[in-house]
Amino acid sequence: MSDTPSSALPRQIADAYVDAFIQLDPISGTYLGVAESSRRLPDFSPAGQEELAGLARTTLARLDRAEQLPGAADDAERRCGRLLRERLTAELAVHEADEALRTVSNMHSPAHAIREVFTVTPTETDEDWAAVVERLRAVPAALAGYRESLALGLERKLYGGPRATATFIGQLDEWIGDGTTGFFQNFAAAGPAALRTGLDDGARQATQALEELRQWMREVYAPAIEGEPDVVGRERYARWSRYFNGTDLDLDEAYAYGWSEYHRLLAEMRSEAEKVLPGAGPWEALAHLDVHGKHIEGVDEVQAWLQSLMDEAIEALDGTHFELAERVRKVESRIAPPGGAAAPYYTGPSEDFSRPGRTWLPTMGETRFPVYDLVSTWYHEGVPGHHLQLAQWVHVAESLSRYQASVGIVSANAEGWALYAERLMDELGFLPDAERRLGYLDAQMMRACRVIVDIGMHAELEIPADSLFHPGERWTPELAQEFFGNHSGRPADFVESELTRYLSMPGQAIGYKLGERAWLLGRENARAAHGDSFDLKAWHMAALSQGPLGLDDLVDELSKL
Numbered sequence: 001m002s003d004t005p006s007s008a009l010p011r012q013i014a015d016a017y018v019d020a021f022i023q024l025d026p027i028s029g030t031y032l033g034v035a036e037s038s039r040r041l042p043d044f045s046p047a048g049q050e051e052l053a054g055l056a057r058t059t060l061a062r063l064d065r066a067e068q069l070p071g072a073a074d075d076a077e078r079r080c081g082r083l084l085r086e087r088l089t090a091e092l093a094v095h096e097a098d099e100a101l102r103t104v105s106n107m108h109s110p111a112h113a114i115r116e117v118f119t120v121t122p123t124e125t126d127e128d129w130a131a132v133v134e135r136l137r138a139v140p141a142a143l144a145g146y147r148e149s150l151a152l153g154l155e156r157k158l159y160g161g162p163r164a165t166a167t168f169i170g171q172l173d174e175w176i177g178d179g180t181t182g183f184f185q186n187f188a189a190a191g192p193a194a195l196r197t198g199l200d201d202g203a204r205q206a207t208q209a210l211e212e213l214r215q216w217m218r219e220v221y222a223p224a225i226e227g228e229p230d231v232v233g234r235e236r237y238a239r240w241s242r243y244f245n246g247t248d249l250d251l252d253e254a255y256a257y258g259w260s261e262y263h264r265l266l267a268e269m270r271s272e273a274e275k276v277l278p279g280a281g282p283w284e285a286l287a288h289l290d291v292h293g294k295h296i297e298g299v300d301e302v303q304a305w306l307q308s309l310m311d312e313a314i315e316a317l318d319g320t321h322f323e324l325a326e327r328v329r330k331v332e333s334r335i336a337p338p339g340g341a342a343a344p345y346y347t348g349p350s351e352d353f354s355r356p357g358r359t360w361l362p363t364m365g366e367t368r369f370p371v372y373d374l375v376s377t378w379y380h381e382g383v384p385g386h387h388l389q390l391a392q393w394v395h396v397a398e399s400l401s402r403y404q405a406s407v408g409i410v411s412a413n414a415e416g417w418a419l420y421a422e423r424l425m426d427e428l429g430f431l432p433d434a435e436r437r438l439g440y441l442d443a444q445m446m447r448a449c450r451v452i453v454d455i456g457m458h459a460e461l462e463i464p465a466d467s468l469f470h471p472g473e474r475w476t477p478e479l480a481q482e483f484f485g486n487h488s489g490r491p492a493d494f495v496e497s498e499l500t501r502y503l504s505m506p507g508q509a510i511g512y513k514l515g516e517r518a519w520l521l522g523r524e525n526a527r528a529a530h531g532d533s534f535d536l537k538a539w540h541m542a543a544l545s546q547g548p549l550g551l552d553d554l555v556d557e558l559s560k561l
Contacts, residue, residue, distance in 0.1 A: 009066055009072055010081030014084045016062075024055065025042045026038075030117050030121055039135055040134070041114060043141075045146075050095075083547070104221075107340065108501075118132075120358075136184060143210070146213075154220075154221065161225075161230035162227070164230070165222050169214060172217070173214070174338060174339035175210055175339045176210050176214065182207050184202075234460075237507055245515075255455045258448055258451030258510075259452060262452060269438065272434045273286075283489055290370055294370070306361065313379065322388060322544075323541055327349075330356045332359070334360050338362075342493060342497035344377055346381045348390040348394065349394055351406070360381075370439075372435050372438060381418070384425070390414065393544075405547065410551075412550070413548050415511045416516045420515075446488055451510045453475065469486070481496065522554065525555070526558060539561055
């Protein structure tokens with residue numbers, strides 16, 4: 001950032017930060033479509049983490065000066081500056097608490113980032129594959145840096161959770177396979193014959209590094225943390241909640257809101273369950289649908305069906321409730337590689353849209369897929385959910401900033417929009433039968449239960465005295481898993497994976513419902529301000545084009561549109 005002019009405004013400061021950031025984090029560069037990033041991996045060691053923190057501190061100092069300049073009060077500059085300051089401040093708080101020294105998770109760790117970036121690394125040409133060879137050979141150093149951070153965490157008595165550690169070791173087993181047919185070997189096998197020696201050697205080195213990490217996790221890390229708590233406590237939870245949600249939450253109010261949504265949704269679910277199976281409760285009706293409801297048979301078939309669902313949504317919504325650029329209209333359905341968490345996910349397009357946005361379905365070994373469990377989830381992951389928001393940010397990046405369109409994302413903003421998108425499709429009549437609507441309500445209930453158990457576990461709150469579930473007791477991970485399983489139509493392995501996720505990503509899971517609440521309140525305020533002239537399509541496009549915001553700012557900005 002040394003060549004940033006002294007007259008730079010906040011958006012220029014933010015974009016200079018992105019340029020410097022992707023030099024340190026080539027994984028983010030790959031997601032943006034930066035070709036030179038494909039050869040490298042980040043330094044996940046303590047020194048590498050401190051280098052990122054130094055960049056954040058330098059950027060904040062430059063932002064201080066930029067916000068004093070004429071022109072900084074312009075709405076676009078102001079929004080970008082507020083986002084940049086809030087994000088970097090939250091990231092520094094996490095760094096300075098040494099959280100990176102105990103990052104063990106079933107879906108959010110340096111090891112997961114290393115593996116997953118290969119699924120979006122370009123592989124169209126021999127030149128692309130030559131870059132893959134270099135990236136494969138970079139895996140050992142990247143994993144060694146991650147292990148160095150965890151080892152320093154052990155030295156400082158900063159521990160990851162035992163449950164997440166055990167799950168992660170199991171995932172490493174699957175990534176490694178028998179040592180010759182693991183993730184990296186399977187990935188490299190698709191490369192050209194001309195590079196076969198380099199690809200095989202790189203895949204062997206990468207797999208060997210996984211084996212060394214697994215051995216260390218088994219023999220050193222897991223024994224050292226045995227008996228440590230999986231929950232993080234109120235102080236750490238508040239820090240992570242700020243990071244994921246862009247606000248300092250009133251945790252007790254948010255916990256109460258989760259319970260209020262639980263009771264509202266339970267009443268609706270009982271009504272829909274009666275239509276599916278008269279006399280049955282919600283989860284009995286969902287179990288009935290698992291056996292007797294509509295299904296998609298086959299992995300290839302479900303991938304094609306999910307693609308058609310998104311294509312149909314685009315055709316129905318474009319021009320009526322959204323105005324979509326042609327390049328935003330393209331989104332691909334993919335099957336997630338095995339060995340990850342159970343939750344579906346989305347990856348955004350590259351900056352030039354040469355790689356489109358993609359939804360990913362983990363099959364968890366299944367070949368038969370209930371429709372009720374997929375429809376609203378793909379409205380969430382694809383259209384009009386994550387894809388429309390994140391692809392629109394990339395599409396309007398020139399009027400925002402590169403930072404806002406890429407690395408400046410706030411989890412609760414994006415997840416809140418995606419949950420709002422599910423509700424919108426219900427409002428618009430896209431869930432016309434009880435089967436699909438019960439599935440949608442089950443997904444909504446899962447997000448309400450997340451608020452209850454995520455805050456409840458980590459802050460060790462009491463279960464309300466009027467609850468039918470362990471009234472007056474304090475939440476534990478065991479009670480949370482029982483409660484979540486009792487209130488979900490999803491299989492036991494999904495429930496277990498979700499609880500491990502909440503324990504290892506504290507504060508992230510609550511952003512769905514709390515973010516949705518912010519989006520709904522912003523829409524309600526804007527509708528009240530405009531009265532009969534309120535245009536939902538115009539509001540949607542303005543809202544999707546203003547870039548990411550933390551929950552501190554989201555309601556206020558949405559209300560003004």
